[in-house]
Amino acid sequence: MPAPIVALVGLPNVGKSTLFNRLVRKSMATVRDTPGVTRDRRIAAAQWDERRFLVADTGGLTFASKDDLARQVQAQAEMAISEADVIVLVVDAVAGLTPFDREIALRLRQTEKPVLVAANKIDGPTMENAAAEFHALALGVPLPLSARNGYGFDQFLETLLAAVPEPAGPAGETTPIEVPRVSVVGRPNVGKSTLLNTLLGRDRFVTSPLPGTTRDAVSEEAVLDGRAFVFVDTAGVRRRGRIERGIEKFSIIQTMRAIEESDVVLLLVDVSEGLTEQDLNLAGAVAEAGRGVIVLLNKWDLLPRENREDPRFLDPIRHRLRFLSYAPIRTISAAERRGLRPIPAEILKVMESYSRRVSTPKLNRVIEQAVARHPPPRSARGAVKVKYAVQTRVRPPSFVLFTNRPGEVPVSYRRFLEHALREAFGFEGTPLRLAFRASDKERRGGGSSSRGRRARPAPGEKAAKSAPAGRAGGKGKRR
Template sequence: MSLPTVAFIGRPNVGKSTIFNRVAGDRISIVEDTPGVTRDRIYSHGEWLANKFAMIDTGGIQIGDAPFTAQIRSQAEIAIEEADVIVFIVDGKAGLTADDETVAQILYRSDKPIVLAVNKVDNPESRNNIFDFYSLGFGDPIPISGVHGLGLGDLLDKVIENFPVEDEVEENDDIRFSLIGRPNVGKSSIVNALLGEDRVIVSDIAGTTRDAIDTRFESDGTKFTMVDTAGIRKRGKVYENTEKYSVMRAMKAIDQSDVSLFVINAEEGIREQDKRVAGYAHEAGKAVIIVVNKWDTLKKDNHTQTDFENFIRNGFKYLDYAPIIFISAKTGQRVEQLPALIKRVNENHKRRVQSSALNDVIMDAISIHPTPTVNSKRLRVYYATQVAVGPPTFIVFVNDPELMHFSYQRFLENQIREHFDFSGTPVRIIKRNRK
């Protein structure tokens, strides 16, 4: 299912990023300390009263002297196009400005729910500052303080009231996968190659995002649903080449998939936006396959593939578990191997291991590499158990979670991977006090 999307918009310096980080705070704080993961505050996840949602922060866009510039139009249109609910943030201390009215004029045409939040209302005396904002025409303004967290509960209550009701989507056991990556890396060509004459098209079904069509096909007795990402190419007038728009589309595709095929253009190598999209797939806990397309265009020798693989591994250290496949959608080189590879990493993504076998591996690992001592106190590992799949998630019960350094946690993960096939999927280890 697609998560509802909330966009935070407003002119500069009204506190969008502060509020965004407040709402996303728990998620940001628990993201694993993995070297190399590129983080960007454009997007994240939030949760309120068991309602999970995606968020896009349109902060950082500077508005020029003119009251209506290309930057502010781009900001508003990205938010309008992708959001299910828009949080329009204004500054209670500064009062109503011409730039606020400019944003409001754009939002009037959106046909999206608008929640008006007056930020920087830090005390009861300043609540009187909200009344001027009634003139914007978005109903009752909600006074909040992003710095102190005041009023955010009321704001989020209003936001989730406006979430759309999901259409019922046909439930099946298909393996759901998507192709993600920058524009022009060849995703469309790979789609066409996958849906060649040797594939049986089961049906085209309505996707869970607006205007999306998910395609079902069968290969060697296994049914797949290819999550549509063609929306990146559909809306020519809405700044589809901007990073924020492309990343937001990729987020939605990733959220709806079991497996993400992360496509890189062999001719262009790795770009910064590649790291943003791949980092999100990793943090979302999805199975990942790195697909290097246009491999036929390179002049090669005996070391070309090894050198390119090392280049990818250095650029994406946090995806060391993801298999790499070199293909050419144009010539069909190795494209026929993709369905079997998708099936394998999906099985690994949902793999469960017995607690007895898991604990044998953990105890053998400790005997090979004893637990560390911190301030004369030694880490003790008592027991481990798997608590979830998709991705495989393990709880390790210890005497003091603070004693397990990231490097030792990584060592235990590597030992688990050596004994069980988790290629293609992240593995998460949660440290917990036995008491």
């Protein structure tokens, strides 16, 4: 049985996101004193006293506003209420009881679900009397607390855990099924939320023609074509000089964190505006993070027909993205639902490449054939010999090649060997990491290469990952 869900609802700026962060023990939701910061429904796991449940943070309910964005925020809150097992109505005890609190309480009483009233912003015992007027909501005894400093949180948590139902079904450990985590990133207003809503077949994420609608990195589990995925919608990233301090800056940090935590990134580009410098910056961030990637050129339907039918139209884009030459490039129209059907299969294909492990005999056979076909360029101090190779990790696939002169393998030859690996094993959509280290003979000081020299890291790999030659490899001699 899925974990029970606790939904946090209430007016804007009453402290729902602060309480959400305290419950899940992470700073996941954007928190500011400005009303209306939260828009999408964010769900995360919480565990207290060996009890596991999900917490849903929602946007503030605004009954006076009738614009489309406010209606979508309210629809997301209604969805959270309908899916919840327990509802927490968060109110501002300092501001006092409002007619809108009464309106929300009336709606919640109709659900016939357990409802707790969290009288927030009570920072100490001298303020507890402020919670008394919320008895008028007829939802039980209000629980005074401060989500910010933790006052009253223990009592609130004890009451909440008593209301959360125990998961049904047999006890015991279950083997988790690996689910790809897929983040959608791009500049503002390129269609990230629209793409995800279309893929999911429902309006899960708030959309608007206005840039900057999405502020948090919001995840959602989904099953497409019989396979489970976790999709993450992220805030659009503008050029560094245009980023405003506060909400936007924190949103960008969340987007970068989402990239780091992903298995596969869908890099969305508004092809009607062309490939911009900011698109290239984001592509560089994905490459640096070493994540699987698919480039989606959205709004393809907005291009003139002659461009869409020109087989060479994408050549300049491929050229500018040549540092992501391994990434598939697909043309789509999220709004028109065109070109989306193959995306789940593409994600799984990239995920398989990203997680692929090659046996050592097969790996060395390919390397030996490549070296025989095209030996390494001779250095000023003698011949460079590639002795053998091992795969050290996956996600992304990473290889160590042992040689007599690790610091003298040119970049062009690294690229040649990477190309040989891709020809032999595919690796579509995933970066490869190649590092060169001294072979056994050189480590013991028997070779002609410089001793104790650090191996130069592969392009895109941080120098800290390159171990000193005196420590690399095993103790015995490899043949």
